[in-house]
Amino acid sequence: MSAQILDGKKISEEIKSEIKNKTLHLKTQKGITPGLAFILVGDNPASQSYVKMKNKACDEVGFYSITEKLPAETSEEFLLELINRFNIEKTIHGILVQLPLPKHIDENKIIEAIDYKKDVDGFHPINVGKLLIGQDSLRPCTPAGIQELLIRYGIETSGKHVVVVGRSNIVGKPVANMLLQKQAGANAVVTIAHTGTKDISYYTKQADILIAAIGKPEIITADMVKPGVVVIDVGINRVDDPAAKNGYRIVGDVHFDSVSKVASAISPVPGGIGPMTIAMLLSNTFKVAEQTDDY
Ligand code: GUN
Numbered sequence: 508m509s510a511q512i513l514d515g516k517k518i519s520e521e522i523k524s525e526i527k528n529k530t531l532h533l534k535t536q537k538g539i540t541p542g543l544a545f546i547l548v549g550d551n552p553a554s555q556s557y558v559k560m561k562n563k564a565c566d567e568v569g570f571y572s573i574t575e576k577l578p579a580e581t582s583e584e585f586l587l588e589l590i591n592r593f594n595i596e597k598t599i600h601g602i603l604v605q606l607p608l609p610k611h612i613d614e615n616k617i618i619e620a621i622d623y624k625k626d627v628d629g630f631h632p633i634n635v636g637k638l639l640i641g642q643d644s645l646r647p648c649t650p651a652g653i654q655e656l657l658i659r660y661g662i663e664t665s666g667k668h669v670v671v672v673g674r675s676n677i678v679g680k681p682v683a684n685m686l687l688q689k690q691a692g693a694n695a696v697v698t699i700a701h702t703g704t705k706d707i708s709y710y711t712k713q714a715d716i717l718i719a720a721i722g723k724p725e726i727i728t729a730d731m732v733k734p735g736v737v738v739i740d741v742g743i744n745r746v747d748d749p750a751a752k753n754g755y756r757i758v759g760d761v762h763f764d765s766v767s768k769v770a771s772a773i774s775p776v777p778g779g780i781g782p783m784t785i786a787m788l789l790s791n792t793f794k795v796a797e798q799t800d801d802y
Pocket residue numbers: 603604605606607628648649677
């Protein structure tokens with residue numbers, strides 16, 4: 508048996524096309540162009556590549572975007588001032604500070620400085636709190652992308668055992684909270700395994716839906732999963748590959764070749780959750796722009 512591929516690339520193209528149409532409508536009807544400000548501090552190659560991809564996606568759907576590239580030595584104070592400017596700038600509906608930030612900058616302080624109504628990453632404590640209690644909010648993009656992919660493939664989550672491996676603030680904790688809600692596309696029984704878990708495979712073997720958000724290349728192997736499991740691979744890991752043009756290739760947290768033989772469905776890396784994350788960023792930004800009444 509070979510698993511069905513959950514094609515995040517294809518689904519994200521469909522979502523982008525929907526957003527592109529709605530954006531055209533918003534422009535002609537209300538004169539509003541969704542605007543997104545990116546802030547990139549330092550020269551982390553992965554961060555540079557993510558921001559480039561997010562920028563390109565903005566262009567594709569007709570958004571306005573601006574990118575502030577700042578040196579690694581940028582002070583916290585300067586960054587806070589820049590965020591403040593975007594907070595009050597009417598043409599900007601979303602503000603995204605790419606993480607991680609250099610060590611001398613307090614990430615929590617930066618996230619809290621962003622107007623929560625423009626927090627298209629869904630990282631602000633107000634949005635985190637709203638998500639937890641099931642209120643409408645800006646939701647973090649990777650978890651929202653995972654849920655959207657499951658919904659669009661018709662994969663039932665209600666009553667299913669979802670096992671999340673990883674407890675980051677960006678993926679593990681919010682996706683667990685999202686799928687736990689008594690709402691459509693959720694209502695799952697959720698377990699979170701993490702670095703403090705003694706026997707990870709004891710839990711992963713019980714998963715109807717397994718979400719791997721660990722950040723370690725190919726560590727989920729076929730012997731760790733139940734036949735028929737649905738696997739969502741959130742990992743984006745660079746591994747050395749002398750045969751590759753740039754000397755590396757990208758793999759997920761899941762050993763795709765072996766796990767895809769026992770799973771019923773699996774999201775690939777690349778082409779799975781990565782593009783879905785970007786689609787949800789556009790969707791969040793559109794949502795803010797659409798609700799703007801300042802014009
Ligand atoms: N770094 C890794 N993932 C993300 C993300 O979704 N948003 C931001 N801002 N930084 C990240």
